[in-house]
Amino acid sequence: MKNNFFSLNPQPSWIFDYETLEILDVNIAAIEHYGYKREEFLKLTLKDLRPPQEVPELINAHVDIKNKEGNIYFGIFTHQKRNGNVIRMEINGHKVNFNDRHCMLMVCQDVTEKENQQEILEENSRRLAAISSIGKIGYWRLELDGESLFWTDEVNKIWGVNKENSEVSVENFEKTIHPDDRKAFISEQKLALAEKRPLDLAHRIILSDHSIKWVRVRGRLIKDENGEPFAFEGTVQDITEKKKIELQLRLTGEKLRESEQRFRTALEISPDGFTILHPERNNKGEIIDFTWVFQNQSIARINGTDPNKVIGKRLLELFPSHQGTAIFNAYIEVARTGNTRVINDVYVGEIVSVPTWIRLVIVPMGDDIAILSQNITQQKSAEAFLKESAARFRTIFEGASLGVAQVNTSTGQIIFINAYYETITGYTREELLAMSFFELTHPDDREKDWMLFNKAAQGEQDYRNEKRYIRKDGKVIWVRIHLAFIRDDQGKALSTVAICENITTQKEKEVRIQDLSDNLPGVVFQYLLYTDGTDALRAVSKGAYKVWGYSPEEVEKDIDLVWSRTKAGGKFEIVKQSILTAANTKTKWLAQYKVVLPSGEVQTHLGSGTPNFLRDGTVVFNSVVLDITKEVKNKELLSQATQIANIGNWEVDLVKNEISWSGMVHKLHETDPGTFVPDLESSISFYHEDFRNIVKSHVHDCIRTGKPFDFEAVLVTVKKNERWVRAIGHAEMVEGQNKRIYGSFQDIHFQKINEIALKESLKNLQDYQYAIDQLASFTITDSNGVIISVNDKFCELSQYSKEELLGSTHQVINSKYHPKDFFAGLWQAIKSGEIWRGEVRNQKKDGTYYWVDATIVPFLDENKKPFQYLALRIDITARKQAEEKILAAYEKLKNIAWTQSHVVRSPLARILGVINAIETLDIQPDELPFWLEQLKSSSLEMDEIIQDIVNETQLIDFKK
Amino acid sequence: MQTYIFIIDDDPIFRRITVKMISKLDKEFFIIKECEDGEIGIKELERLSNSEERIIIFLDINMPVLNGWEFLDKLIQNENYNIKDVRVFIVSSSTDKIDIIKAQNYPLVKQFIHKPMDLITIKAIVSEL
Numbered sequence A: 001m002k003n004n005f006f007s008l009n010p011q012p013s014w015i016f017d018y019e020t021l022e023i024l025d026v027n028i029a030a031i032e033h034y035g036y037k038r039e040e041f042l043k044l045t046l047k048d049l050r051p052p053q054e055v056p057e058l059i060n061a062h063v064d065i066k067n068k069e070g071n072i073y074f075g076i077f078t079h080q081k082r083n084g085n086v087i088r089m090e091i092n093g094h095k096v097n098f099n100d101r102h103c104m105l106m107v108c109q110d111v112t113e114k115e116n117q118q119e120i121l122e123e124n125s126r127r128l129a130a131i132s133s134i135g136k137i138g139y140w141r142l143e144l145d146g147e148s149l150f151w152t153d154e155v156n157k158i159w160g161v162n163k164e165n166s167e168v169s170v171e172n173f174e175k176t177i178h179p180d181d182r183k184a185f186i187s188e189q190k191l192a193l194a195e196k197r198p199l200d201l202a203h204r205i206i207l208s209d210h211s212i213k214w215v216r217v218r219g220r221l222i223k224d225e226n227g228e229p230f231a232f233e234g235t236v237q238d239i240t241e242k243k244k245i246e247l248q249l250r251l252t253g254e255k256l257r258e259s260e261q262r263f264r265t266a267l268e269i270s271p272d273g274f275t276i277l278h279p280e281r282n283n284k285g286e287i288i289d290f291t292w293v294f295q296n297q298s299i300a301r302i303n304g305t306d307p308n309k310v311i312g313k314r315l316l317e318l319f320p321s322h323q324g325t326a327i328f329n330a331y332i333e334v335a336r337t338g339n340t341r342v343i344n345d346v347y348v349g350e351i352v353s354v355p356t357w358i359r360l361v362i363v364p365m366g367d368d369i370a371i372l373s374q375n376i377t378q379q380k381s382a383e384a385f386l387k388e389s390a391a392r393f394r395t396i397f398e399g400a401s402l403g404v405a406q407v408n409t410s411t412g413q414i415i416f417i418n419a420y421y422e423t424i425t426g427y428t429r430e431e432l433l434a435m436s437f438f439e440l441t442h443p444d445d446r447e448k449d450w451m452l453f454n455k456a457a458q459g460e461q462d463y464r465n466e467k468r469y470i471r472k473d474g475k476v477i478w479v480r481i482h483l484a485f486i487r488d489d490q491g492k493a494l495s496t497v498a499i500c501e502n503i504t505t506q507k508e509k510e511v512r513i514q515d516l517s518d519n520l521p522g523v524v525f526q527y528l529l530y531t532d533g534t535d536a537l538r539a540v541s542k543g544a545y546k547v548w549g550y551s552p553e554e555v556e557k558d559i560d561l562v563w564s565r566t567k568a569g570g571k572f573e574i575v576k577q578s579i580l581t582a583a584n585t586k587t588k589w590l591a592q593y594k595v596v597l598p599s600g601e602v603q604t605h606l607g608s609g610t611p612n613f614l615r616d617g618t619v620v621f622n623s624v625v626l627d628i629t630k631e632v633k634n635k636e637l638l639s640q641a642t643q644i645a646n647i648g649n650w651e652v653d654l655v656k657n658e659i660s661w662s663g664m665v666h667k668l669h670e671t672d673p674g675t676f677v678p679d680l681e682s683s684i685s686f687y688h689e690d691f692r693n694i695v696k697s698h699v700h701d702c703i704r705t706g707k708p709f710d711f712e713a714v715l716v717t718v719k720k721n722e723r724w725v726r727a728i729g730h731a732e733m734v735e736g737q738n739k740r741i742y743g744s745f746q747d748i749h750f751q752k753i754n755e756i757a758l759k760e761s762l763k764n765l766q767d768y769q770y771a772i773d774q775l776a777s778f779t780i781t782d783s784n785g786v787i788i789s790v791n792d793k794f795c796e797l798s799q800y801s802k803e804e805l806l807g808s809t810h811q812v813i814n815s816k817y818h819p820k821d822f823f824a825g826l827w828q829a830i831k832s833g834e835i836w837r838g839e840v841r842n843q844k845k846d847g848t849y850y851w852v853d854a855t856i857v858p859f860l861d862e863n864k865k866p867f868q869y870l871a872l873r874i875d876i877t878a879r880k881q882a883e884e885k886i887l888a889a890y891e892k893l894k895n896i897a898w899t900q901s902h903v904v905r906s907p908l909a910r911i912l913g914v915i916n917a918i919e920t921l922d923i924q925p926d927e928l929p930f931w932l933e934q935l936k937s938s939s940l941e942m943d944e945i946i947q948d949i950v951n952e953t954q955l956i957d958f959k960k
Numbered sequence B: 001m002q003t004y005i006f007i008i009d010d011d012p013i014f015r016r017i018t019v020k021m022i023s024k025l026d027k028e029f030f031i032i033k034e035c036e037d038g039e040i041g042i043k044e045l046e047r048l049s050n051s052e053e054r055i056i057i058f059l060d061i062n063m064p065v066l067n068g069w070e071f072l073d074k075l076i077q078n079e080n081y082n083i084k085d086v087r088v089f090i091v092s093s094s095t096d097k098i099d100i101i102k103a104q105n106y107p108l109v110k111q112f113i114h115k116p117m118d119l120i121t122i123k124a125i126v127s128e129l
Helices: A028-034 A038-042 A052-061 A112-134 A153-159 A170-176 A179-193 A240-268 A297-303 A326-337 A377-399 A419-425 A429-433 A443-457 A504-519 A543-548 A552-557 A560-569 A572-585 A629-645 A663-669 A680-685 A689-705 A749-775 A792-798 A820-831 A877-920 A925-955 B012-023 B038-047 B068-077 B097-104 B119-127
Strands: A013-017 A023-026 A072-080 A086-098 A101-110 A137-143 A149-151 A199-206 A212-223 A229-238 A273-281 A287-295 A341-347 A357-365 A368-375 A403-408 A414-417 A463-470 A476-487 A493-502 A523-529 A535-538 A589-596 A602-613 A619-627 A647-653 A658-661 A709-716 A722-734 A737-747 A777-782 A787-790 A836-843 A849-860 A866-875 B003-008 B031-035 B054-059 B085-092 B109-114
Touching (some): A013 A028, A013 A086, A023 A038, A028 A038, A052 A072, A153 A229, A179 A212, A179 A229, A212 A240, A240 A476, A273 A326, A287 A297, A287 A326, A326 A341, A326 A357, A326 A368, A403 A419, A414 A429, A419 A429, A419 A476, A419 A493, A443 A463, A443 A476, A476 A504, A523 A543, A523 A572, A535 A552, A552 A560, A560 A572, A560 A589, A572 A589, A572 A619, A602 A629, A647 A663, A658 A663, A680 A689, A689 A709, A689 A722, A689 A737, A722 A749, A777 A792, A792 A866, A820 A836, A820 A849, A820 A866, A849 A877, A877 B012, B003 B012, B003 B038, B012 B031, B012 B119, B038 B054, B038 B068, B054 B068, B068 B085, B097 B109
Parallel strands (some): B003 B031, B003 B054, B054 B085, B085 B109
Antiparallel strands (some): A013 A023, A013 A101, A072 A086, A086 A101, A137 A149, A137 A229, A199 A212, A273 A287, A273 A368, A341 A357, A403 A414, A403 A493, A463 A476, A476 A493, A523 A535, A589 A602, A602 A619, A647 A658, A647 A737, A709 A722, A722 A737, A777 A787, A836 A849, A849 A866
16 A cells, blocks of 8 residues: 555655565655665666676565565565665565566664674673683573473683583582582582572682692572572682682792791701811821811811810821812812811711701811811702792793782882793893892882782782883783782781783773773663662772763762752652662662753653672662653653654545545544445545535545645534544556545644634634724833834824834923922832823823723733833823813812802901991091091902902813 | 900901991900901000900901911911910901811811991990800
8 A cells, every 4th residue: 555654654665566566656765765766766676776796685575575465574685775785674574466567565673783782792702601601600500390401612711621421519519629629618608598698608629630620600699489498509710820820929939938937937047066176197197187186166067076085096096088178188288278267068978977068167276176167067068059049030020921029029120021921011120130020010009009019019909910010112911910929027018929920811802891881872881789778889880971971980989969860850860769679689789860961951761780698788789871852752652643743545446436434533523434435426525515515626636647636624523523634635646547546634623723723713803902002002021111112193193203203211201291200100000010001191102192992911021020011102192281271160160169259258358347337336527538438448458359259260261 | 354356358448447347346355456457456466465365357368468368377376376266257358268268177267258348246246254
């Protein structure tokens, strides 16, 4: 089936004729993946996608294709992109009928990366196997029920037995244990089986050729899920070489020490032999013998004679072998010449029958001679021993594939150094003897080395170190050094013997493995869970930067950096629990969780690790954590997309006149996929009658001319629900004939409803906008009152242009009419978020005033702080002016009333007062003219006032 | 104790008629003070500070220099100059309600008399002494 799912499938996909291998159609993903253009692709056959040498394999894969049906899994093949890059593709396919040809639709997945990962892992495990072989480590396992024993080839190698002719059994194994170690082995084994502690023991084994080897056996119990032990497994390592070195080192050290002590003892012995001899001459006067005159106790101990009994005895009588010896001749010479002679290192064993070395000083004493003798036998034998041990030492020295050197501890001077050192350092022995080891050591390692050396010299700890030397040619080598100290009685280190192994190769391997782990996607590390519940990270690879956002050193120092990221992701407790569970159940740790990196980025991590159990109870997980954010996101998106989109697909086969709907299409029509069989007519009749004609024309156009369609229309479902849908259709034209139309069908009801509602509300909004524009003038200011928007109406009203108003404040229209308090109150209200309303008198550009009914609405931000103010103004100048006129008229009327009361009544009251006086107060006739005069003037005054009032009243404007 | 009658009005005709009416009263003896405006009235009153005298004041509102209201305010401000008995009668040509209501706010003012004032009114005032 070819549809959107084919062309938009993210996996490369194509259709090809499986008889000719011609590619007939190809999707976007394939075009992008392989780099061919569509036209190019369609000219290719499957063979062209393969490197030439792979073509036979391709042919092979299609041999019995005719007999296969359904989904066919072809396997993983090597393909070649247009640019020549080789990729590995995993291929599935199924048969399709395409343009009446026997075709195959293929869906491919690029597994190049996956395979590369696999290869790296395999390479890694090969390396590990190689290392275990180099390390001479074997594995064994003992089933507790039947006591059957299994072990790996490496174990056979260690025991020097042939796989074929050896019988693996506990009994046979135990026989090989050295008798001296058997007891220790059995006791340790018991402890291990009783779970007191894991087995870890170094012991000797006797091989069939009677040679002895040292092995280190480590083992632990394995339990089933009920905690019942069912097997005992472990490793065995050949440590013979190591033991030999240790032993030799110890022996050498001990012997050296012993020799030195003897030497010292010899020195302490005083030269105490003293003898006086008298020469006896023959008749020719020649000295032929000596007689004892005196000998002391000391010499008596050497020659075994009684000092009191030898006096007067003849020398040659007692010690006839003296005759003709160098000593005897020396005696004669001294006696004859009177010259003193010193004879060093004389062996008198033959003479005195006791192996004795002496040193003689012979001095003349008149006729006699005196002999001072020092017994240097012990000294001598010590020397001999020294010589011997030095010789042995040298044998070890020279023959060893190890560097051996002796260094004077106080001066650092190299005393001995063997040929191996020449080999590994590239310096000659002479050059080395002029150097110190400090110079030889890599500068970066010197400090640590010196610290270790000092601690070891003071007896605080053993010296064992891995460090770098710099060769004469500048190359760096790695060495493992063991030091033994030769000490005096006070424990002061006199000299050291250094044993040096060249471990450059191992180190390089370690570095390479580290490199590998650093280059793996994700971070590789050891997670240590201590018995007290604390934890730490070790051997963290460089992936830490990318995965955790910290350097390996940072997280090794502080594991909480990593945990805090996990905590931020909210899954800390679950992750921690999963680790504890893995440790408790001795199963692999596997967890997927979110973390928040220091950068704030959210990632999804997948962690896995295998627990190992150390003797002290510490659990070490060899672990890897991968960043799988992208994968998880893609997965989520895909599932969300399919859930959300509500997309179905449909197809009309115009040849067979059949319509097929996917489940989703049925769902959208609310039809039962089991019973409802759609046809073209009924499909169209599902649309709402308002849309039916347009749908019909789209579909018919597509069928007739192949013109694709894409429309939105309202559907009326079986259950009479109305629903907006989007239908997309394409035609498949073959030689101008439309074979089928197909496409997608999507539920867009909510989008559409929302869209319509949105349009509606937008329309309403526009209406409001229009109405406001017509009615009111408005300005919008920022929070500081600066005008940022203004409508035409306001420009018209204020007589200022938009340009003049924007950027200025309302100060420009202030008419200075309102008191300060008025605006202070306004600002207080709107700053606190309240709407303010009031009547304001403003000033136009030409200086005239106008009144507005102003409403100021603050727009609040998320913190409820105003960030803009909208001021709506309705021009109320006319009303205000009318009000002012009324007020003015009222004021005038009030004035009239007042005038009436005070000014008008004043002369009136006086007139009345005078008349009253005339009537009641017995006015004398001569006074009368005065009062009449008063009456007259008051009347005139009143007349004047009334005329004023009339004039004033005529000025009041009673028009609106 | 003496009884003083103050006539504080800028209208000499009013003052003359009032003096004539007072002189028509029987038996009683009054010392009459004619004042052209409020300020003169205050000065005359000030002379009687801290005395046991009884004082009747006929007070016009509309006057130059210190009008009736201002006179009253000054009087209150100086606590009647510590004169034992001070009674104020406003005598005005005004019939304005605002003036009448305002006068009611002064406890010192015993009566609001509309001009012209007649003999009966004065007699009633004196008889209440």
